[in-house]
Amino acid sequence: MSVELDKLFIYPKHWVNEDAHSFAATIRQWADKEIISDRLNYQQNYSRLFPEKSRKLGIDIGLKRLVLPDKYDGYGWNSPSYAPAILTAFTEIGRGDAAIGLVNALEYAIFATITMQPNLKYDLCDALAQRYFSDKLKTPTAILPGAGLNNQKTPLFRGMSVLAGIADDDNESVISGTNLRPFGFGKSADLLCVVCAQSNGKICLAFVPADSLGVKKGLPIKQTGLDASENTDISFESVRIPKEYVISRDGAVEELYVWLNLLLGGVSIGAAMNFFEILTDWAQNRTIKGGMPMKENPLCASVLATVAQEITSARLLCYSLSQIMADPFAWGGIGGEGIYTIARMIGSSVQDSAINALNRGMELMGSAGYAKEWHVEKHWRDIKTVQACLCGIAADIPVKMDIARFFYDCKEVCS
Amino acid sequence: MKHFDNFSRPLEYISPMDKHLRTVIRKWADEEVIPFRRRFDEDWKEHKLIEPAFDKLMGNKGLGLQKALFPEELGGWGLGHSDNTFMISYALSEEVGRADTGMAVAFLVTLWPLTTILIEPHVNWRLAKEFAPMFCDCDRAVFSALTMTEPQGGADIENIGLLGGKTLRTTARIDGDEWVINGHKLWPTNSAGVSRLFGVPCTTKPGSNDRDDFAIIFVPTDTKGVSEGNPYEKAGMAADKNSDIWFEDVRVPSWYRAHGPGLDARTFLEIIPWGQVASCGFLTGAMLNLYERLYEFVSTRTYCNSVLKENDAVAGVIGRIAGDIDICRILGHEAARIGDRRNMPYGNELGSEETIGKIRNIKDFISDKSVEIFGRAMDVLGAYGPDRNWDIEKHWRDVKIIQLWMGGKQLCQMESARYFFDCKTL
Amino acid sequence: MNANQNRGVIDTTNRMLAYLLNKPAFKENLRIVLKNIDPESSPELVKTLLWQDIEVSLGLLGALPDVANSLIRAIDEVLVQINDKFTPELLAGFIGSLLDEIDAVRLQHIIQNLQPLVRDISPLLKDFLQQIHNQITPDGGQP
Numbered sequence: 007m008s009v010e011l012d013k014l015f016i017y018p019k020h021w022v023n024e025d026a027h028s029f030a031a032t033i034r035q036w037a038d039k040e041i042i043s044d045r046l047n048y049q050q051n052y053s054r055l056f057p058e059k060s061r062k063l064g065i066d067i068g069l070k071r072l073v074l075p076d077k078y079d080g081y082g083w084n085s086p087s088y089a090p091a092i093l094t095a096f097t098e099i100g101r102g103d104a105a106i107g108l109v110n111a112l113e114y115a116i117f118a119t120i121t122m123q124p125n126l127k128y129d130l131c132d133a134l135a136q137r138y139f140s141d142k143l144k145t146p147t148a149i150l151p152g153a154g155l156n157n158q159k160t161p162l163f164r165g166m167s168v169l170a171g172i173a174d175d176d177n178e179s180v181i182s183g184t185n186l187r188p189f190g191f192g193k194s195a196d197l198l199c200v201v202c203a204q205s206n207g208k209i210c211l212a213f214v215p216a217d218s219l220g221v222k223k224g225l226p227i228k229q230t231g232l233d234a235s236e237n238t239d240i241s242f243e244s245v246r247i248p249k250e251y252v253i254s255r256d257g258a259v260e261e262l263y264v265w266l267n268l269l270l271g272g273v274s275i276g277a278a279m280n281f282f283e284i285l286t287d288w289a290q291n292r293t294i295k296g297g298m299p300m301k302e303n304p305l306c307a308s309v310l311a312t313v314a315q316e317i318t319s320a321r322l323l324c325y326s327l328s329q330i331m332a333d334p335f336a337w338g339g340i341g342g343e344g345i346y347t348i349a350r351m352i353g354s355s356v357q358d359s360a361i362n363a364l365n366r367g368m369e370l371m372g373s374a375g376y377a378k379e380w381h382v383e384k385h386w387r388d389i390k391t392v393q394a395c396l397c398g399i400a401a402d403i404p405v406k407m408d409i410a411r412f413f414y415d416c417k418e419v420c421s
Numbered sequence: 422m423k424h425f426d427n428f429s430r431p432l433e434y435i436s437p438m439d440k441h442l443r444t445v446i447r448k449w450a451d452e453e454v455i456p457f458r459r460r461f462d463e464d465w466k467e468h469k470l471i472e473p474a475f476d477k478l479m480g481n482k483g484l485g486l487q488k489a490l491f492p493e494e495l496g497g498w499g500l501g502h503s504d505n506t507f508m509i510s511y512a513l514s515e516e517v518g519r520a521d522t523g524m525a526v527a528f529l530v531t532l533w534p535l536t537t538i539l540i541e542p543h544v545n546w547r548l549a550k551e552f553a554p555m556f557c558d559c560d561r562a563v564f565s566a567l568t569m570t571e572p573q574g575g576a577d578i579e580n581i582g583l584l585g586g587k588t589l590r591t592t593a594r595i596d597g598d599e600w601v602i603n604g605h606k607l608w609p610t611n612s613a614g615v616s617r618l619f620g621v622p623c624t625t626k627p628g629s630n631d632r633d634d635f636a637i638i639f640v641p642t643d644t645k646g647v648s649e650g651n652p653y654e655k656a657g658m659a660a661d662k663n664s665d666i667w668f669e670d671v672r673v674p675s676w677y678r679a680h681g682p683g684l685d686a687r688t689f690l691e692i693i694p695w696g697q698v699a700s701c702g703f704l705t706g707a708m709l710n711l712y713e714r715l716y717e718f719v720s721t722r723t724y725c726n727s728v729l730k731e732n733d734a735v736a737g738v739i740g741r742i743a744g745d746i747d748i749c750r751i752l753g754h755e756a757a758r759i760g761d762r763r764n765m766p767y768g769n770e771l772g773s774e775e776t777i778g779k780i781r782n783i784k785d786f787i788s789d790k791s792v793e794i795f796g797r798a799m800d801v802l803g804a805y806g807p808d809r810n811w812d813i814e815k816h817w818r819d820v821k822i823i824q825l826w827m828g829g830k831q832l833c834q835m836e837s838a839r840y841f842f843d844c845k846t847l
Numbered sequence: 848m849n850a851n852q853n854r855g856v857i858d859t860t861n862r863m864l865a866y867l868l869n870k871p872a873f874k875e876n877l878r879i880v881l882k883n884i885d886p887e888s889s890p891e892l893v894k895t896l897l898w899q900d901i902e903v904s905l906g907l908l909g910a911l912p913d914v915a916n917s918l919i920r921a922i923d924e925v926l927v928q929i930n931d932k933f934t935p936e937l938l939a940g941f942i943g944s945l946l947d948e949i950d951a952v953r954l955q956h957i958i959q960n961l962q963p964l965v966r967d968i969s970p971l972l973k974d975f976l977q978q979i980h981n982q983i984t985p986d987g988g989q990p
Contacts, residue, residue, distance in 0.1 A: 150804075152803055152804050153722035153723065153724070153729075153803060153804070153805065154722065154723035154724070154726060155721065155722065155723065156720070156721050156722065156723055156728050158723070159726050160723075160726060162725065162726060165724055165725040166724065167723060167724075167726070187804045187805065189804070227808055227809070227810065228459070228462075228808075228809040228810075229807040229808060229809065229814070230799075230806075230807035230809075230814040230817070230818065231807065232807075292574070293573070293574070294574060294576065294577060295577060295580070295583065295584065296577060296584055296587055296588050305831050305834065305835070306831065309831070361796065365792060365796075365821075368821065368825065369824070369825060369829055369830045369831065370829075370831070371825075372574075372575065372576070372825050372826070372829050373570070373575075373607075373608045373663070373822070373825060373826065375825065376655050376656050376657075376658075376821065376822045376825060377653045377654070377655055377656075378653070378654040378655060378656070379653065379654070383655070383656035386656065386821075387656060387818070390796065390799065390807070390817070391807040393800065394799045394800055394802065394803060394804070394806035394807050395803070395804050395806075395807065397800045397801075397803045397804075397806070398803045398804060399722065399724055399729075399801075399802075399803035399804070400724045400729060400732070400734075400735050400738075400801055400803065401735075401738055401797060401800035401801045401803075402800065403724070403732070403734045403735055403738065404724070406734065407734070420724065420725040420732070420734070440944070441941050441944035441945055442941070444940065444941075444943075444944035444947075445937060445940035445941055445944065448940060477936075481934055482934070482936075483934065483936055484934055484936055484937045484940075485932075485933065485934040485936075485937055486937075488932075493928070493932060496931065496932065497932070498932055498933075
């Protein structure tokens with residue numbers, strides 16, 4: 007049985023325009039040809055092939071240019087109406103490799119805060135577009151709020167500590183902060199999008215070129231998944247950036263979270279869909295109880311059903327979010343409370359569903375699910391890493407607090 | 422509560438020797454494993470860091486634990502005739518599992534096939550004498566493996582209750598005074614050249630579900646015709662090497678069979694509780710270490726500018742995690758006691774449907790909980806959850822295979838249903 | 848203290864003794880035994896033991912080497928078995944753990960508390976030993 011993913015994982019196709027479908031098909035071809043058909047080689051030579059495949063996708067196919075306006079030779083997908091299209095693209099990327107999905111999701115989400123209508127910031131685009139969207143592959147990453155340290159009072163973003171401080175000095179902004187943990191790719195990052203706090207507690211986003219004086223990268227950190235994402239802690243020792251590199255409008259950080267939740271939702275769903283393909287093949291060809299095809303056994307069938315159910319539900323939720331984002335002004339904009347809360351809620355559910363699908367499906371694959379040779383364990387580790395990093399700190403408690411605040415108008419909880 | 426030793430156990434069952442034995446193992450773990458385990462993943466093929474730690478645990482130059490099951494007349498500790506063997510093996514599983522579950526499984530699996538010939542009342546003295554020098558007289562760690570899984574599956578082979586070994590394709594035929602073995606096995610712990618001895622479940626009549634045709638035959642790994650593949654690279658459990666094993670007209674003396682028709686299948690059934698109880702120990706051991714690391718994190722990092730553990734919502738999560746660990750530890754010990762009760766008037770035979778059904782059920786529960794709480798704990802750590810330096814992610818990767826092995830979750834569910842609901846066709 | 852705690856062996860013994868020592872009848876019986884200890888009958892006792900049946904007394908003496916050898920051989924075998932079956936590292940660890948359980952603080956208290964007692968009593972002991980010495984030396988004459 008060949009697996010036709012789009013016929014099985016039904017989704018509101020009509021929300022995605024033809025161009026986007028066509029682009030997504032190109033990405034699927036890339037994933038099939040460059041990665042999936044030769045996964046073992048890709049895995050064994052990851053450090054060499056990751057940049058090669060990323061380049062093919064980002065530069066040759068042009069994924070990097072999606073978020074850029076036409077003025078900067080971009081594809082002009084810098085309107086919220088493209089949210090379903092972007093989601094479709096990122097699902098295909100995740101199907102190939104979640105780490106490639108992550109690095110591109112970070113890039114899109116970071117640049118969406120300055121390119122996305124109606125908040126297009128030309129001066130920053132002028133400054134950054136040429137530098138970070140050339141024919142050389144550049145890696146951005148984000149440093150988001152997270153855990154604070156005991157005995158250290160920090161500014162907070164919805165309960166999570168903002169460890170980077172920013173202060174104005176003439177026509178520059180100066181950033182300081184020690185041992186900050188990026189979302190990923192800290193070691194190779196060329197551009198750091200840092201959530202930081204002014205002395206009055208106002209939260210803003212700063213774009214920091216990684217080669218700025220005073221940016222210090224620590225030792226490499228080994229992680230559960232996303233093997234290509236060599237991460238490290240980063241410290242800022244009075245790093246100076248032009249004032250234009252700072253965005254302090256209300257809702258900017260929320261927008262970053264919204265896009266990350268959508269795009270990483272797509273990435274994890276894509277990874278889960280590739281797992282589904284592998285699992286389907288396994289369940290078709292495996293017999294149990296002395297000759298019964300595995301998928302025909304009711305208990306195994308119910309586990310298989312759980313896998314399909316989780317992925318389908320997650321996909322539909324993500325598309326709902328994307329469609330809401332496509333017309334955000336009814337809900338106060340992408341960075342408004344409504345869309346932010348829904349994005350966090352759905353993002354958390356989608357990651358839960360994806361990891362649950364992997365966890366349950368692996369039960370049927372036994373040791374094969376655990377061996378690198380079968381590629382399942384990579385998807386499992388990658389999705390888990392995405393999930394944990396998206397939590398930031400304290401599991402889903404910050405999301406729950408966001409939801410409680412929004413639905414129940416809570417004033418005191420963890421803000 | 423500040424120490425993981427305070428997690429509940431049925432103290433009435435705990436021997437006074439337990440504490441001191443654990444002290445010795447814990448010292449080994451703290452000195453030989455925990456400072457190095459963050460580098461074990463990269464050591465999966467060579468075991469340059471892992472091997473010395475095994476020597477210190479198992480060989481005579483270290484703690485000498487590999488000889489524990491052998492009769493004292495042959496240089497062992499005679500644990501085969503103790504009424505406390507399950508509880509002792511639980512303690513060992515837990516203490517080693519706390520450090521590294523991969524090491525724990527490699528160590529305990531060494532004893533696993535030997536249970537078929539060293540545990541009363543099924544002691545095979547001839548084989549015990551034959552193999553005792555291998556384990557009792559060696560300064561270094563010596564491993565053995567139980568080679569169950571085959572390319573067509575492992576759960577069916579283990580499902581003796583329903584299938585009687587009919588799916589086994591590894592065959593053994595008598596030729597004069599030798600067994601001739603042919604077959605292909607996959608995945609056993611301690612393969613890829615690690616072991617010196619295999620316990621090989623095989624069939625003397627392919628396709629038969631008659632338990633008399635089920636055999637366990639011991640094969641020294643240097644026997645002509647035995648070949649092993651390279652180790653598989655896995656998501657975790659680096660200290661446990663697994664590979665393909667091929668048996669091509671392998672000849673061993675006829676008396677290398679564990680026992681004989683019928684009794685081999687019976688002792689194979691008895692292997693299941695040993696494996697499942699040890700699995701419970703590995704898991705609760707890992708959970709104890711989870712508690713140690715999680716405690717440190719939630720006591721030193723903040724959310725809403727107060728220490729994580731003092732936030733009500735976070736406390737709800739971590740309280741549940743600790744509560745689940747407590748419950749799992751009680752259950753794991755009960756599983757061990759079910760095994761040790763076998764010689765009591767109120768106990769059941771090791772291979773009985775009740776024993777196997779109940780112990781499988783407990784292991785299934787604990788392994789599900791492990792997968793859940795390790796995942797949850799990683800989320801509590803957030804961006805630090807996947808960070809190897811916090812150790813929780815390594816346990817998360819390692820415990821998953823414990824849920825999957827030995828027939829996996831579904832076989833556990835079947836055997837539990839079979840016992841509790843008298844199912845006939847599962 | 849919680850009434851439900853400390854129901855161990857020593858505590859039970861303690862409770863039993865407290866009960867018994869509260870009973871006048873028990874103490875009366877004990878007092879009778881203690882008041883009827885007659886040292887002057889000891890020599891007769893020894894003569895009976897030795898000479899009532901010489902075979903028994905010499906037999907007992909004759910068995911002493913066997914008793915001693917049983918003990919010696921038992922201890923020897925314990926040591927052989929321990930050295931043979933348990934590695935030095937395991938033994939050291941296990942015994943070390945056992946020793947950690949010994950209440951060293953209280954042991955030290957014993958030593959510290961004994962010192963003044965010994966100091967107070969030793970002049971009396973010294974005098975007593977001197978008296979004996981005086982009686983058995985040529986200067987002190989015969990008892």
